[in-house]
Amino acid sequence: MGEYLVADDLTRSYGGAAPAVDGLSFSVRRGELFALLGPNGAGKTTTIRLLTGLLGPSRGTAYVDGMDVRDAEKGPEIRRRIGLLPEAAGLYESLTVHRNLELYGRLFGLSGTDLEGRIRGQLTSLGLTDRADHRAGTLSKGLKQRLAIARALLHEPECVVLDEPITGLDPEAAKSVRDALVALRAQGRTILLSTHHLEDADRLSDRVAVIRGRLLAVDTPAGLKRRLFRRLVAIELSAADATAEQLAAGVAGVNSVHRDGPRLTLDLARGEEEVPEAVERLVRAGYRIRSVAAIEPSLEEAYLRLLEASPRTDSTGAGS
Amino acid sequence: MSAVRWPLVREVLRKDLEEIARSRQLLYPLFVLPVFLTGDALLVFSTSVLSHNNPRLGLGDAFFSFASFLLVLPVILPILLGSAAVVMEKTNHTLESLLSTPLTDTELLVGKSLGPLVPAMALTAASYAVYGVGAELLVRSHAPGASLPWGSFLLTGLLLAPLLGLLATFVAIAVSTKAKDVRSAQQLASLVLLPLLIPLILIGIALGPMPLYQLALAAAVAALALLVLRVTTLRFHRDQILVAGV
Numbered sequence: 001m002g003e004y005l006v007a008d009d010l011t012r013s014y015g016g017a018a019p020a021v022d023g024l025s026f027s028v029r030r031g032e033l034f035a036l037l038g039p040n041g042a043g044k045t046t047t048i049r050l051l052t053g054l055l056g057p058s059r060g061t062a063y064v065d066g067m068d069v070r071d072a073e074k075g076p077e078i079r080r081r082i083g084l085l086p087e088a089a090g091l092y093e094s095l096t097v098h099r100n101l102e103l104y105g106r107l108f109g110l111s112g113t114d115l116e117g118r119i120r121g122q123l124t125s126l127g128l129t130d131r132a133d134h135r136a137g138t139l140s141k142g143l144k145q146r147l148a149i150a151r152a153l154l155h156e157p158e159c160v161v162l163d164e165p166i167t168g169l170d171p172e173a174a175k176s177v178r179d180a181l182v183a184l185r186a187q188g189r190t191i192l193l194s195t196h197h198l199e200d201a202d203r204l205s206d207r208v209a210v211i212r213g214r215l216l217a218v219d220t221p222a223g224l225k226r227r228l229f230r231r232l233v234a235i236e237l238s239a240a241d242a243t244a245e246q247l248a249a250g251v252a253g254v255n256s257v258h259r260d261g262p263r264l265t266l267d268l269a270r271g272e273e274e275v276p277e278a279v280e281r282l283v284r285a286g287y288r289i290r291s292v293a294a295i296e297p298s299l300e301e302a303y304l305r306l307l308e309a310s311p312r313t314d315s316t317g318a319g320s
Numbered sequence: 321m322s323a324v325r326w327p328l329v330r331e332v333l334r335k336d337l338e339e340i341a342r343s344r345q346l347l348y349p350l351f352v353l354p355v356f357l358t359g360d361a362l363l364v365f366s367t368s369v370l371s372h373n374n375p376r377l378g379l380g381d382a383f384f385s386f387a388s389f390l391l392v393l394p395v396i397l398p399i400l401l402g403s404a405a406v407v408m409e410k411t412n413h414t415l416e417s418l419l420s421t422p423l424t425d426t427e428l429l430v431g432k433s434l435g436p437l438v439p440a441m442a443l444t445a446a447s448y449a450v451y452g453v454g455a456e457l458l459v460r461s462h463a464p465g466a467s468l469p470w471g472s473f474l475l476t477g478l479l480l481a482p483l484l485g486l487l488a489t490f491v492a493i494a495v496s497t498k499a500k501d502v503r504s505a506q507q508l509a510s511l512v513l514l515p516l517l518i519p520l521i522l523i524g525i526a527l528g529p530m531p532l533y534q535l536a537l538a539a540a541v542a543a544l545a546l547l548v549l550r551v552t553t554l555r556f557h558r559d560q561i562l563v564a565g566v
Contacts, residue, residue, distance in 0.1 A: 014563060049562070054419055056559045076422035084420040088413035092335065094342040106331045107421040151417070 003027040004159055004190040005034075005051050009060030012046050019058065019213065020046040026209050026218045028159075033181070033191040035201035037303055038211040044194040045087055047211065048163050051192065053078045065158065080108060083152035085162040089144045093137030097128055097147055100136050101154055108155035122150035126180065142173025149180055159190040166197050178204070202299035210303060216310050221299045228302045231268040232295035233275050238288040240264055247285055251278045265295065324427055332423070332431025333438065340401060340439060349400055350439065354393055358447040361386035362454045369458045380469045383455050384529040387476050388521050390451060393444045394485035395517045401436030402492025403505035406561060411501055419558045429493070429556045437489045441482060448477035472529030479538045487545040488513055494552040498564045 005028035013019045021043035028034040038044050049055040051062045053069040065081055067074040091100050098119060105115040123129045126146040131139065136147060145165065152160060162181075166174045174197075181204055184191055195201055201208050202221045210216040210224075217224055237244060240262045248264050249257040253274040258265040268274050272294065279289060340346050368382040409415035418428070452473060459466050492509045499505035520537065527533050 049416075052420060054416065054558060054562060056557075076424060079420055080422050082420070084417070086413070086416040086420070088416070090412075090414040090417035092339065092414060093412070094339055095335070099338070103331060103335050104417075104421065107328055107418075107423060109328075109422065148417075 002030045003063075004030040004065055005192060006063040007047070007051060007060070008062065010047065010050050010057055010062055011059035012043075012050055012055060013058045021050070021211070022214050023060065024211065024215050025060075026215060028190060028192050029206075030190050031188045032206040033185050033193060033204055035205035035208040036192060036194040036211065037196075037198065037201055037208055039307065042212045044211065045163055048084075048161055048192065048194055052082050052084055052161055054084075080155065081158050083155065083157035083160045085148050085152045085160070085165055087163040087167075089148035091136040091144055091147060091151075094135060096133050096135055097123070097139070098132040100147060101151055104151045105154050110155060118154055118156070122154055125183075126150045127176070140173075142169050142176065145169060145173060145177060146180075149177065153184075157189070159192070160184055161192045163194045164196065165193070166195060166200065198298070198300040198303055208299070210306050212307065212310055214310075216306050221302075224306075225297050225299065225302045228297075228305045231270075231272060232297065233266045233268060233272060234291075234293050234295050235264045235266065235275075235279065235282070236290040236292070237262045237264065237282065238290060240287070243285070244282060244287055247281045248278045251281065254278065262290075324424075324430060328423055328427050329431040329434065332428065333434045336405065336432070336435030337439065340435070346401060346404065350397065350443065353396060353400075354443045354447045357390060357393060358450050361389055361451050362458075365451075365455055366458050369462045379459065379463060379466050381528050383459075383468045384472055384476075385525045386455075387448070387451065387473050388524040390444070390447055391476065391481060391484060391517065391521055391524075393447055394440060394481040395488045395513050397440035397443060398436045398485055398488035399492050399506055399509045399513060401440060402433070402489045403496050403499070403509045404502045405432045405435055405493055406496040407499045407502055407505045415562065419562060425556055425558055426553070428558075429553060432496075433489050433493055436492060437485060440489070441485050444481050444485060445477070448473075448481065452477070469529035471531055472534060475531055475534045475538070476524075480534060480541065483538055483541040483545060484517070487541055487548060490545060490548040490552050494548065494555065497552075497556060497561050 007024045007026050010024040011019050011022050024043075024047060036044050036047060046055065050057055050069070051064070053062075053064065053075055056070065062069045064078045067078050069075075069078060092103070095103070101119045101122060102115065105111075105118060110118065120129075123132055126149060128143065128146060128150065131143065136144065139147065149162075149165070152162070165177050165181075169177065178200060181191065181193065181200075185204070193201070193205065205221060207218060207220050208224060209218045217227070219227060235248070240259055242259075245257050245259045245264060248254060248266055251274050253269045255267040255269050257267075266274070266278060275292060279292060282289060340350070365382055365386050369379060406415070409418055423431070452470075455468060459468060488509075491512050492505070495509045495512070496505045499508065524533070524537070
């Protein structure tokens with residue numbers, strides 16, 4: 001699997017302020033869904049703008065399918081390869097839904113029956129056919145977002161970059177955007193998704209990057225969780241007390257034990273090898289065990305732990 | 321530098337014209353100003369024609385003075401539209417999407433310049449045509465035999481006005497790329513252009529219909545327009561447009 005988007009020591013400052021992003025290096029592989037995570041002001045939008053050639057880097061560079069974004073001659077070709085959904089849908093609200101798509105189609109060099117066919121296709125797949133003649137400004141936020149997605153996909157780009165596509169949408173609209181993402185992924189498109197929705201990132205993405213001005217981590221969601229949390233196992237007793245806690249903590253390989261009511265949560269160093277011994281000790285001591293279950297930490301927990309461990313660097317500038 | 325792809329420029333122009341046509345905020349002043357100025361010019365000229373004891377004397381100067389007065393149009397109309405051209409894309413959050421298309425910076429600049437220039441020039445030309453025809457009809461009916469300085473009039477309407485329109489458009493676009501909102505862009509463009517326009521009109525009126533002066537003036541305005549275009553082109557980069565004024 002080749003690399004489609006590459007950030008190479010990507011750095012961008014605005015004026016004399018501290019860099020909004022500093023020394024980012026990661027790559028998005030062809031055909032994968034890659035989520036960019038980070039708190040507000042972490043530099044996600046700036047990173048997207050740099051990766052898509054909308055902003056020039058102050059240091060380092062980015063490559064789109066091998067093309068250097070600093071090469072102005074390659075700019076139009078780079079932009080042709082990418083379908084961008086910016087944070088704000090950015091529709092021409094006085095123009096109709098159809099005209100918004102037609103305009104962008106033409107700017108991407110489409111015309112005639114080909115353009116008309118693609119517009120019809122997008123309107124159908126995103127459920128906008130009956131709104132084709134409505135002004136974009138009259139649409140609900142969810143429908144506007146769908147139209148913006150249709151616009152980003154109209155020229156059938158190899159790579160789709162979406163900046164916070166779900167933020168501010170109601171559950172139904174958010175689901176339609178998620179469905180669109182799943183469909184795009186099934187088509188083998190390369191997708192870069194910036195999001196605050198960690199559940200979506202966990203469920204949909206192949207890999208995630210966590211940034212806060214600098215790159216904090218790049219991994220698969222499962223890998224990131226493993227890296228930040230050793231194995232957690234919950235042992236549910238009929239009643240737990242300090243003795244039970246001490247017994248479990250005394251097993252070699254158990255880093256720590258957290259007691260919450262009748263439940264003991266064991267943080268294990270090696271995996272689940274320590275569990276039988278802990279269970280045996282508890283049973284011998286007369287405790288009744290109701291259940292033993294592995295705990296899968298959420299990506300959100302991993303993300304928050306990663307941010308806690310990383311000092312905040314002040315960054316200011318356009319976008320975030 | 322790659323060649324300008326005119327179909328893409330035409331799309332930007334078409335889109336901008338459609339937006340202007342749907343914006344009351346832009347459309348009303350766009351038509352009200354030419355109608356009022358042309359009407360005023362014709363009205364005052366008609367009083368000159370009707371009240372003159374010897375209509376053959378001084379009518380040419382009066383005719384030319386009001387033609388010079390109409391030079392306000394090719395400056396004000398591009399300021400009105402051009403100042404909004406880029407900054408409105410920012411305030412409406414459409415700029416990022418537009419910049420993500422394969423348009424080059426040059427194509428975007430040309431398209432964005434034609435957007436204000438085309439309607440401004442069309443309305444200016446229409447105003448000059450209405451004024452010229454109206455004045456000629458007035459003179460024929462009330463001062464037959466009097467001749468109007470058509471050479472100077474045509475130089476003003478067909479050469480000086482378009483050049484001033486170009487200059488105003490380039491200034492307005494340059495300001496629009498750096499401004500935070502439409503109003504501040506319009507104010508700044510007016511601040512730059514009006515001190516240039518007012519003496520130009522007053523000197524033109526004081527000197528009367530002198531084709532040589534008009535040609536020299538046209539050359540000066542053309543040189544200034546080229547200079548502003550050069551500066552605007554050098555500074556018109558999507559990176560700077562996206563970040564400026566934020």
